[in-house]
Amino acid sequence: MSHDTRDTGPHRESPDPVPAEARAANLELWNHWTRIHEKSAFYDVGGFLAGKTSLWPLELEELGPYVREGTTLLHLQCHFGLDTLSWARMGAEVVGLDFSDEAIALARRLAGQAGLSGRAEFVCSDLYDADAHLGGRLFDVVFVSWGAIEWLPDLDRWAGIVARHLRPGGVFYMAEIHPFARALDEVPGEHDVLVQYRLQPAADTPDVEAVEGSYADRDADTTGLVAYGWTHSFAEITGALHAAGLRLEHLHEFPTSPAPFWDWMVQDESRWWWLPDARGGLRKDLPFSFSLRATRPAGPET
Amino acid sequence: MLDDYLKANLASWDEAVTLHVGSGLYDVEGFKAGRSTLSEIELDELGPSIREGTTLLHLQCHFGLDTLSWARRGAIVTGVDFSGKGVRTARSLADEVGLSRRATFVQSDVESLPDRLSGSFDVVFASWGALIWLDDLERWADVVAHFLKPGGILYIAEFHPYAFLLADDATPGSLRIGYPYFMHGVPQRFDEPGDYAEPEARTEHTITFEWLHGFGEIIDPLLRRGLRLDFLHELPYTVPGLQFSFLEKDARGMLRVRDHHEDFPLSFTLRMTKEVA
Numbered sequence: 001m002s003h004d005t006r007d008t009g010p011h012r013e014s015p016d017p018v019p020a021e022a023r024a025a026n027l028e029l030w031n032h033w034t035r036i037h038e039k040s041a042f043y044d045v046g047g048f049l050a051g052k053t054s055l056w057p058l059e060l061e062e063l064g065p066y067v068r069e070g071t072t073l074l075h076l077q078c079h080f081g082l083d084t085l086s087w088a089r090m091g092a093e094v095v096g097l098d099f100s101d102e103a104i105a106l107a108r109r110l111a112g113q114a115g116l117s118g119r120a121e122f123v124c125s126d127l128y129d130a131d132a133h134l135g136g137r138l139f140d141v142v143f144v145s146w147g148a149i150e151w152l153p154d155l156d157r158w159a160g161i162v163a164r165h166l167r168p169g170g171v172f173y174m175a176e177i178h179p180f181a182r183a184l185d186e187v188p189g190e191h192d193v194l195v196q197y198r199l200q201p202a203a204d205t206p207d208v209e210a211v212e213g214s215y216a217d218r219d220a221d222t223t224g225l226v227a228y229g230w231t232h233s234f235a236e237i238t239g240a241l242h243a244a245g246l247r248l249e250h251l252h253e254f255p256t257s258p259a260p261f262w263d264w265m266v267q268d269e270s271r272w273w274w275l276p277d278a279r280g281g282l283r284k285d286l287p288f289s290f291s292l293r294a295t296r297p298a299g300p301e302t
Numbered sequence: 303m304l305d306d307y308l309k310a311n312l313a314s315w316d317e318a319v320t321l322h323v324g325s326g327l328y329d330v331e332g333f334k335a336g337r338s339t340l341s342e343i344e345l346d347e348l349g350p351s352i353r354e355g356t357t358l359l360h361l362q363c364h365f366g367l368d369t370l371s372w373a374r375r376g377a378i379v380t381g382v383d384f385s386g387k388g389v390r391t392a393r394s395l396a397d398e399v400g401l402s403r404r405a406t407f408v409q410s411d412v413e414s415l416p417d418r419l420s421g422s423f424d425v426v427f428a429s430w431g432a433l434i435w436l437d438d439l440e441r442w443a444d445v446v447a448h449f450l451k452p453g454g455i456l457y458i459a460e461f462h463p464y465a466f467l468l469a470d471d472a473t474p475g476s477l478r479i480g481y482p483y484f485m486h487g488v489p490q491r492f493d494e495p496g497d498y499a500e501p502e503a504r505t506e507h508t509i510t511f512e513w514l515h516g517f518g519e520i521i522d523p524l525l526r527r528g529l530r531l532d533f534l535h536e537l538p539y540t541v542p543g544l545q546f547s548f549l550e551k552d553a554r555g556m557l558r559v560r561d562h563h564e565d566f567p568l569s570f571t572l573r574m575t576k577e578v579a
Contacts, residue, residue: 180464180483187478195477198565199464200538233567234517235536248531253518255484285482286467287516 016128017154022206022228023099023126026151029225030100033214034080038106042216042259043082049113053089054082056175056258057270059145062250062291063173066141067092074139074165076130077148081107081122087143088120095139097123097130127152130161138167144174146258147215150182150229153203155240163244169298172246178253178287179233186262191276193286201231215259237292246294257288304437307489307511308411311435312384314507318497319365319387327499327542328367334399338374339367341459341541342554344429347571348457351425352377359423359449361412362432366392366405372427373401380419384411413441415449422451429459430541431498433520434466434512437487443523450576456529458520461540462567466514474548474561482514489513498543521572529574538562540569 016023037043048054067073069091075084078096080103088094088111098104104124111120125133142162152158162172185196197207211225212218238248256272257265265273266282275283322328333339340349352358354376360369363381365388373379373396383389389409396405410418426446436442446456469480481490489511497503521531539556549557549568559566 180467184479187476193479194472195464195468195479195566198562199567200536200565202564233536235534235570238531238534242531242533248521248525250525251518251521253484253516284486285484286479287483290518 016126017157018126018128018152019206019228022153025226026228027099029211029222029227030079030098031102032222032225033216033220034100034103034106036214036220037080037216040214040216040220043080045082045110048082048086049110053086055086058254058289058291059083059143059173059175062175062252062293063141063143063171064090066171066173071141072139073141073143074134074137075143076162077127077144077151078107078122079103081110081120083143083145084122085111085114085116085120088116089114092141093119095121095123095134095137097125097127097133099124099126127161128154128157131164134165137165138170139165140167140170142166142170142172144172144176146175147177148174149176149232149237152232153206153230155232155236156243159240159244159246162241163246163296166246166296168296170296172241172294172296173291175291176289177257178290179231179237180286181257181261181288182231184261184286186264191264191278193275198231199233201233201236203230206230218260218263234290241292241294245296247297249293249295250291252291253287254289254291255282255284255286261288307437308384310507310509310511314505314510315364315383315385316387317505317507318499319385319391321497321500321503321505323365323391325499330367330395333367333371333395338371340371343537343541343569343571344368344427344457344459347459347535347573348425348427349375351455351457356425357421357423358425358427361415361426361428361445362435363392363407364388366395366407368427368429369407370396370399370401370405373405374399377425378404380406380408380421380423382408382410382412382415382419384409412436412445413438415445419449421449422454423449424451424454426450426454426456427458430543431461433458433460433515436515437489437513439515439519440523443527446524447527447529447576450529452576452578454576455532456524456574456576457571458573459571460569461544462536462570463514463516464566465540465544465546465568468546468548470547472546472548474559477548477559477562477566483516485513487513496545498545501545517570521574524574528577528579530577532573532575534572535570536567537569537571538564538567544568 073092075096081096084096107122183197184193206228211222358377360381369381389407392407396402469478
């Protein structure tokens, strides 16, 4: 692999901000979800092995132009690596990082089956421990997508990791669930939504919820599993990236979701999920996702 | 169509000037006696950037109290509003408080301003209920970028877009959605006889057209014109002016959502800097 390995200097090591019980519960959940997701129609592993990309047209359109033959790409919180490997198939030299050992084992198997082992490396690591595994490696692109940051209590440290592994001039890109959508729930008995959860972050207060199935398979058995998540706002996300020295280049918002929040949401032919309106059409009025691009400035710091 | 919307909004704002000059919310007498009409939010965040001689352009300035409050702190200010009545009132207030030498007021909608005003500014400022009167923030961003000096800053203190989404009958126990976040250019039509500063007033021009703008719609056009985001803050409170039934005043006089004092954002501020070419 041809990663630039210039060291960006020492940084402080401090305890992982994820509480131990949250880490244990989320790890059990993600290992369990990995087994379910491998067989799910949502992830369509067979389709991927047959050559289909798992990336959404959104990421392909917005980040695709920055990924060329030999582009080095770090995918944080990569789950079992389908998106990571889809970037590799487009020519990137990729490193996927995830805290789930079962997900990383599956990602490595899939890399072998897809003939991409030569350009894909998978690292099993807690997000906040990434520096210890990546050392001073710098990448052209850092990629984060769909349901990643809600598992993280501290975005300042997350953004620091992003910035420390981006080369000067490198691109950070994320496509995520919209902060507003994360606070919504369904109105009981109606195909409508209300604000049910907090919109303002409270870093020390995880949202703890019993897990019902998976976003990829709503009927999957997840009895006894619990998820610990954290609320994040645009102020927090953009502030963390700014403090880490990254410069915001775009912020886009969309009324589409990559997965159904409720079983009465409807899917279009491009796989996006929507709120339905009363006349059988699609509601385009509320935000369900966003994308953001930021760069590490190439010149000397100003 | 757009002309009709703007005509209705102008009639409403012309009428509002007369109402607001006598209102407790605007407290013109207090201003004349020396009180700043700026809230602690913009004083904390923009105040340090305003020094003696700083040039400041205030877009959608209504009748100029905030504009003149910046002038009192040393800024050389230009206030712009589409209401002729607003601008005339602002000029006479500037005279009364002895600030006419450092305050200029121009009647113009935002979009046409480059035809009516020359020069460039250290600071462009807009606040509290300005953006909802603009149909297209691409053209607004053109104007902001046009009037900012290289290295100059845009500062906005505004009602949070989420604050406008809740239904009229939303309650703290059931925060139902009633209005769109994405308007796709189509304005919301309101027909309301009251006024945000004088809720009991029965106004003559009751119809307005408003456009909500989300964060992407606000920030992205400015990024594409070479402005850098310095900060975006979201606050769980706001200055008075919103009339929703699920709001209440806190001990400092700020509005918050009842039973959601810390978890529902009602205002945001942002600062962006125009790149030095």
